[in-house]
Amino acid sequence: MGRAPCCEKIGLKRGRWTVEEDEILNNYIKTHGEGSWRSLPKNAGLLRCGKSCRLRWINYLRSDLRRGNISVEEEHLITNLHQSLGNRWSLIAAHLPGRTDNEIKNYWNSHLSRKILPSRRPMNQPAKTITPIINKRKGRTSQTSTKKTNKAYRPSTVTSTVGNQKIIAQSDEPHANQQTKVDPCVSDEDEMICFINNIMDTDMITMVEDGGSTVATGEPMSVIDEGKQAMVSEQVEVGGTSSSSADSFDNWDWDFDVDDVVLGFGGEGDDIILSWPWESITDDDNFLWV
DNA sequence: AAAACGCGCAACCGCCTTGGT
DNA sequence: TACCAAGGCGGTTGCGCGTTT
Numbered sequence: 155m156g157r158a159p160c161c162e163k164i165g166l167k168r169g170r171w172t173v174e175e176d177e178i179l180n181n182y183i184k185t186h187g188e189g190s191w192r193s194l195p196k197n198a199g200l201l202r203c204g205k206s207c208r209l210r211w212i213n214y215l216r217s218d219l220r221r222g223n224i225s226v227e228e229e230h231l232i233t234n235l236h237q238s239l240g241n242r243w244s245l246i247a248a249h250l251p252g253r254t255d256n257e258i259k260n261y262w263n264s265h266l267s268r269k270i271l272p273s274r275r276p277m278n279q280p281a282k283t284i285t286p287i288i289n290k291r292k293g294r295t296s297q298t299s300t301k302k303t304n305k306a307y308r309p310s311t312v313t314s315t316v317g318n319q320k321i322i323a324q325s326d327e328p329h330a331n332q333q334t335k336v337d338p339c340v341s342d343e344d345e346m347i348c349f350i351n352n353i354m355d356t357d358m359i360t361m362v363e364d365g366g367s368t369v370a371t372g373e374p375m376s377v378i379d380e381g382k383q384a385m386v387s388e389q390v391e392v393g394g395t396s397s398s399s400a401d402s403f404d405n406w407d408w409d410f411d412v413d414d415v416v417l418g419f420g421g422e423g424d425d426i427i428l429s430w431p432w433e434s435i436t437d438d439d440n441f442l443w444v
Numbered sequence: 445a446a447a448a449c450g451c452g453c454a455a456c457c458g459c460c461t462t463g464g465t
Numbered sequence: 466t467a468c469c470a471a472g473g474c475g476g477t478t479g480c481g482c483g484t485t486t
Contacts, residue, residue: 167457168455168456169454169456169479169480170454170455170480170481171454189472190471191471191472192470192471192472203456204471204472205456205457205471205472205473206455206456208472208473209454209455209456210454210455213454214454241475241476242474242475243474243475244474244475255474255475256453256455256475257453259475259476260452260453261452262455263452263476264451264452265452292479296451361451423454426449428446
């Protein structure tokens with residue numbers, strides 16, 4: 155017995171949406187609001203699967219969408235977010251207002267992955283595959299589940315030296331259940347990209363070699379301890395300089411009481427983020443100059 | 445001019461989690 | 466506690482269109 159289809163498919167239309175269908179869906183949602191996707195097509199008089207309606211609305215019909223022309227800034231943001239979050243397109247999309255996860259995913263697959271990944275691996279060297287550490291959370295994202303997810307996000311810190319200045323960069327990294335290819339930077343790499351790669355690479359390697367054993371046991375370690383440990387263990391030497399800021403971590407407020415899609419520290423709005431490491435990769439605010 | 449090819453994007457698929465009962 | 470429906474997500478597919486041969 156195969157798995158039952160998510161919805162009755164007999165007689166339902168598939169493929170591209172027509173203008174008329176868009177209009178019906180648009181009008182229905184404007185009148186009745188989002189939700190109840192299962193019953194929506196029937197009520198609206200659409201011969202479509204509820205999932206299909208939801209997808210069409212989210213990816214195409216919503217009024218707050220920005221379509222096309224991903225800017226350079228957005229591209230940088232996507233790149234940096236992907237370094238930290240991996241293929242968690244919905245989380246990445248949450249940082250690009252008006253962009254959908256589908257759009258970003260497509261953009262990544264068609265533009266950025268080719269642009270970035272090939273340059274990170276020497277031609278004659280196979281990519282190193284890191285076994286997933288943390289189970290990827292899939293499926294419905296409620297506020298409660300978001301809380302759980304957020305707690306799994308552990309800011310990591312990497313110190314590096316650029317010129318004669320030491321940099322501490324904090325990177326958020328859930329490292330989901332994904333296969334990530336880690337490669338050394340090549341010589342002609344742009345310096346900043348190379349630095350970002352170092353962050354990612356060292357994160358991943360440390361996760362496996364150091365923090366990995368803890369997670370692999372399946373023991374639900376204290377989130378706070380886990381975060382601290384990760385941050386401490388992930389202090390790495392880049393450019394011959396290293397430091398530990400473990401002491402300062404104890405002073406952090408780790409009581410993440412968040413209802414947000416992303417890490418939040420409170421503030422005027424629920425989804426205000428105090429500091430995302432990638433927020434402005436060329437902005438000094440992003441790093442702590444020591 | 446036409447066939448072949450490649451790319452971008454919309455849509456689908458199947459798995460997973462959540463929340464209600 | 467178990468079950469089920471609904472919703473959400475990432476991966477994949479395939480169509481349409483522009484470019485190349």
